[in-house]
Each structure stands twice: as C-alpha cells, then as structure tokens.
Amino acid sequence: MKIYQKSLAEMKKIVADYTSQTVDMKIEKAVSDILRNVQQYGDQALRNYERKFDKIDLSSFQVSSEKIDQAYQKISPELRAALELAKKNISSFHQMEIDQGFIDGNVPGIIRGQKLTPLNRVGLYIPGGTAAYPSTIMMSAIPAKIAGVKEIVMVTPPQKDGISSAVLAAAKIAGVSTIFQVGGAQAIAALAYGTESIPKVDKIIGPGNIFVATAKKQVFGTVSIDMVAGPSEIGILADRHANPGEIAADLLSQAEHDKRARAMLITNDNNFAKAVDQEVQKQLTTLPRKEIASVAIENRSFIAVMDNIPDMFELMNDVAPEHLEVQLPDAIQYLGAIKNAGSVFLGKYASEPLGDYVAGPNHVLPTGGTAKFSSPLGVYDFVKRTQFIQFDKQALQSDLTAITTLARTEGLEAHARAVESRFKKEEK
Numbered sequence: 001m002k003i004y005q006k007s008l009a010e011m012k013k014i015v016a017d018y019t020s021q022t023v024d025m026k027i028e029k030a031v032s033d034i035l036r037n038v039q040q041y042g043d044q045a046l047r048n049y050e051r052k053f054d055k056i057d058l059s060s061f062q063v064s065s066e067k068i069d070q071a072y073q074k075i076s077p078e079l080r081a082a083l084e085l086a087k088k089n090i091s092s093f094h095q096m097e098i099d100q101g102f103i104d105g106n107v108p109g110i111i112r113g114q115k116l117t118p119l120n121r122v123g124l125y126i127p128g129g130t131a132a133y134p135s136t137i138m139m140s141a142i143p144a145k146i147a148g149v150k151e152i153v154m155v156t157p158p159q160k161d162g163i164s165s166a167v168l169a170a171a172k173i174a175g176v177s178t179i180f181q182v183g184g185a186q187a188i189a190a191l192a193y194g195t196e197s198i199p200k201v202d203k204i205i206g207p208g209n210i211f212v213a214t215a216k217k218q219v220f221g222t223v224s225i226d227m228v229a230g231p232s233e234i235g236i237l238a239d240r241h242a243n244p245g246e247i248a249a250d251l252l253s254q255a256e257h258d259k260r261a262r263a264m265l266i267t268n269d270n271n272f273a274k275a276v277d278q279e280v281q282k283q284l285t286t287l288p289r290k291e292i293a294s295v296a297i298e299n300r301s302f303i304a305v306m307d308n309i310p311d312m313f314e315l316m317n318d319v320a321p322e323h324l325e326v327q328l329p330d331a332i333q334y335l336g337a338i339k340n341a342g343s344v345f346l347g348k349y350a351s352e353p354l355g356d357y358v359a360g361p362n363h364v365l366p367t368g369g370t371a372k373f374s375s376p377l378g379v380y381d382f383v384k385r386t387q388f389i390q391f392d393k394q395a396l397q398s399d400l401t402a403i404t405t406l407a408r409t410e411g412l413e414a415h416a417r418a419v420e421s422r423f424k425k426e427e428k
Contacts, residue, residue: 001251001263001265001276001277001280001297001301001303002301002302002303003270003273003277003302003304003305004302004303004304004305005270005304005305006304008306008307008314008315011315012315014302014304015315018262018264018302018319019262019319019320019368019369024210027210027211027214028214028218030185030211031185031211031214032218034049034184034185034215035185035188035193035215035219037189038186038189038190038193039193042196043061043195043196043197043198045195046058046061046182046186046187046190046195046197049186050158050182050183053183053184054157054183055160056160058182060197061181061182061197061198062178062179062180062197063163063179063180063181067162068168068169068171068179069172070165071163071165071166071167071168071169071172072165072168072169072172072173074165075165075166079169082357083134083138083170083173084173085358086135086138086358087174089358089359090138090142090143090360091142091146093359093361094142094146094360094379095146097143097146097378097379097380098146098147099116099380099383100116101114101115101116107395109391109392109393109394109395110389110390110392110395111388111389111390112387112388112389112390113387113389114386114387114388115386115388116384116385116386117383117384117386118147118148118150119144119147119149119202119203119224119383119384120149120151120202121149121151121152121199121202122152122153122201122202122203122204122205123153123155123191123201123204123206123223124137124140124141124144124152124153124154124176124204125155125156125187125188125204125205125206125207125208125212126155126167127156127157127183127206127207127208127209128156128157128158128159128163128164128167128183132164132166133167133207134164134166134169135356135363136206136207136363136364137154137167137170137171137176138173138174139363139364140174140205140206140364141154141171141174141175141176142174142175143377143378143381143382144205144382145174145175146379147380147381147382147383148382151178152175152178153176153177153180153191153199153201154171154176154179154180155180155181155182155183155187155190155191155198156180156182156183156187157181157182157183157184157187158182158183159181163181180197180198182198184208184209184211184212184215185211185212185214185215187212188204188212188216188219189215189219191204191223192204192219192223200223201223202223202224203224203226203381203382204216204223204224204225204226205225205226205377205381206226206364207229207364213228213230216228226377226381227364227366227367227374228370230260230367230368231257231258231260231261231262231296231300232254232257232258232322232323232367233254233262233264233322233323233367233368234250234253234254234262234263234264234322234323234324234325234352235264235265235266235316235319235321235324235325235341236250236251236264236265236266236324236325236327237267237313237316237324237326237327237328237334238265238266238272238325238327238328239268239269239309239327239329240269240271241328241329242327242328243348244272244278244279245279245283246348246351247265247276247279247327248276248280249279249283249351250351250352251280251297251301252280252283252287252293253351253353254296254352255292255293255296255297255301256287256289256292256293256296257292258292258296259292259295259299259300260296260300261293261300261301262296262300262301263300263301264302264303264304264319264321265302265303265304266303266304266306266312266315267303267305267306267312268305268306268307268309268311268312269305270305273305276303280297284297309328309334310337313337313338316338316341317338317340319340320340320341320366321341321342322342322365322366322367322371323341323342324338324341324342324343325344325350325351325352326338326344326345326347327348331346331350332346332347340369340371340372341371342365342366342371342376343355343361343362343363343365343376361376362376362377362378363376364376365377393422396422397423400419400420403415403416404416404420
C-alpha cells in the first residue's frame with residue numbers, strides 16, 4: 001500500500017484524488033440506449049440483452065415458487081441458521097426506526113400534521129457477477145417489510161447453473177414477493193418502466209456494477225432510488241495499540257469486493273503503518289480473491305501517517321468512508337468526533353464483516369464521500385410523508401392579511417383571491 005506522511009492540508013488534497021468521481025460518457029450513452037430499448041420493447045429487449053450479455057436464452061423471467069422452496073430445502077442447516085440469526089438481528093434493529101408521524105393541534109382552530117404511508121412496490125437488485133450476496137437481500141427486504149411495503153420484486157442476473165440456492169433461500173426468509181432472473185442496466189429499466197412480465201416499482205434499491213449504478217442514476221425521477229452506490233470502501237483509524245494483522249485483514253475484507261474498492265488506514269505511528277502494509281502483502285498471497293484485492297490495494301488504497309489523533313479524525317471526516325473502524329483504546333469515547341461515515345465499528349472486536357452479516361445495522365451504505373449528506377438504508381427509505389392541514393374560519397381569517405400580502409408580493413393574485421373568496425361569499 002502507498003504510505004503517506006504529509007501535513008493535514010496535503011493529505012486532504014491527496015484524499016480528494018482518491019475519492020473523486022468521474023463520469024464515463026460512453027457508459028452513460030450505452031446505458032441510455034438500454035433504458036430506451038427496454039422502455040419501448042419490453043420483454044423482447046430483455047431477452048435480447050440477456051442473450052448478449054449473459055449468454056443465456058430465457059423463455060420465462062420469473063423464478064417459480066417451487067424452485068425457491070427447493071433452494072430453501074437444499075441449503076445447509078448452518079447457512080439456514082445464519083440467515084435466521086441475521087433476520088432476527090436486522091429486524092430488531094430496524095424495528096426501532098419506525099416513525100408514527102405526528103398531529104399538532106396546539107393552536108385552537110388549526111390541525112397540522114404529517115402521515116406516513118409505506119411504498120406500495122419496491123424493486124431489489126441483487127448482483128450475480130463475481131459473488132452472490134444473500135446478506136444484501138436480508139438487509140434490503142427486511143426494512144421494507146417492517147415499513148409495510150406490500151410487494152418486494154427482486155431481480156438478479158441469470159446463471160447458467162441456476163441462481164444460487166443461498167440467494168433464493170435468503171429471498172424466501174426475508175419475505176421477497178417475486179424473483180425475476182434478469183440483470184444489468186436492463187433489469188433497472190424493467191423495474192423503472194415495467195414490461196409484460198416485470199411490474200413497474202416505486203423505488204429501486206440495491207448495489208451493482210457501474211452499468212447498474214448509472215442506470216439507477218438515469219431513471220431517478222421516474223422512480224425513486226436508494227442511492228448511486230460506488231465501490232466498497234473501508235477507513236480505519238488505529239494506533240500502535242492495534243494488531244497489524246487484524247487491521248490488514250479488515251482492510252482486505254473490503255478490497256476483495258471489487259478492483260475499484262478502497263481500503264484506507266489513518267494512523268499516527270509510522271512503524272505501525274509499515275507493519276500493516278507488510279501484513280497486507282503477506283495475507284494477499286493466500287487470499288482466494290487475490291487478483292481482485294491486489295488491484296484495489298495497489299491502485300485505490302493508502303495509509304496516511306498523521307501527527308496526532310485529532311488530525312486523524314479530521315482527515316477521515318474528509319474521506320467520509322462507507323465503513324469506519326475506530327481501532328483505538330476506549331474507542332467509543334471518539335464517537336462524537338466522527339462527523340461523516342456510513343457505519344461505525346468501535347473497538348477491537350467490531351470487525352467490519354460483523355456489520356455485513358449479523359449485527360443488525362444495515363450494510364447498504366453511502367459510498368464515495370456521500371456519507372457527508374446521506375444515510376444508511378433503513379425503514380425510513382420505504383415510507384413517504386404526506387403533510388395535512390385543517391383551519392377553521394377564525395384561524396384562516398387571522399392569517400388572511402399575511403397570506404394575501406405574501407401572495408401579491410410574489411405577483412400571484414389568484415392565490416390571494418382564493419383565500420379572500422372564503423369570506424366574500426358569506427358577505428352576499
């Protein structure tokens with residue numbers, strides 16, 4: 001890994017280069033063409049794209065309930081138990097996010113409030129390329145179910161040997177309504193516009209490659225999306241008290257996701273930085289996904305050595321990582337210093353994969369610095385808020401002058417007359 005020992009100001013410039021986002025116009029154009037074709041030609045376009053990209057001819061997109069049940073029976077007892085534990089912990093955490101809305105009746109004659117309504121149908125995209133992600137199904141579908149979403153439509157790329165039993169079983173356990181085998185930008189188009197086989201949804205959630213992310217960005221406005229997710233990333237704050245082998249293992253836990261993943265360590269000890277780098281190189285040699293992780297480590301990852309702990313936190317807040325580990329003594333005391341992070345892991349035993357699978361907090365998180373203004377996926381992502389007001393005659397009359405003054409200041413005479421009409425009618 002590249003090791004930097006520079007001033008805070010210099011490191012902020014370097015970090016900006018590591019976290020910068022670029023737009024590939026060729027990908028934008030290719031995705032735009034796919035979206036337009038699916039919108040126009042529906043299922044036939046999907047079949048053509050699946051034949052082109054996945055080399056599979058599909059007569060039907062929907063996965064039958066029989067296949068889903070078979071997959072559930074096929075998985076090992078250990079995996080079934082792990083999925084059930086994940087469901088239990090994810091459910092208990094997200095139950096605490098439920099909001100009830102509010103009604104304000106404190107002023108006589110006036111009722112104001114906000115009601116919450118679950119989305120009717122959401123679409124869940126689950127990648128099927130370099131790895132299968134049953135955990136993401138659990139993290140995405142369970143909060144939707146808790147929110148009261150009626151229908152969860154899942155799409156995932158078809159596989160020559162069939163969709164992973166773990167993926168199908170997780171969908172069953174999490175409460176997914178329907179599963180369709182279609183992937184890529186064409187799957188996002190199907191969810192956004194609807195086809196003969198796949199229903200249009202209100203919101204699309206779930207990670208994917210650059211084509212999927214670009215498609216989600218382009219359909220936003222036609223439907224809602226959770227976020228435009230980038231490559232996985234981890235930031236770690238640690239000092240000499242931490243174990244270099246453990247820190248290296250945690251860095252690699254995210255580097256193995258994607259060649260574009262980012263693994264970042266910020267410390268205040270140069271010898272510790274070197275020890276972690278040595279451990280990373282050592283552990284890479286036996287990693288099954290070495291080819292992926294080594295590229296991420298070489299091209300997208302770094303270690304920064306700062307002068308002190310406050311500078312470490314200031315720099316990491318600039319990074320705004322998806323996952324942030326604080327591997328410092330009495331780590332929870334630093335919680336207040338963290339301003340920007342998707343999910344925070346405090347202390348030696350809060351290794352990042354704990355959050356990926358069974359701790360309960362969501363692992364669908366903002367990436368690429370968007371934790372500066374975005375939040376993890378939660379129950380609140382699956383409800384919409386509707387405001388309501390009720391005024392009686394006296395309450396409206398008391399505000400009449402203020403309303404008409406503002407309306408006429410803005411040149412909107414009809415606005416003013418609309419309110420005044422409530423009183424003119426009674427004068428006749």
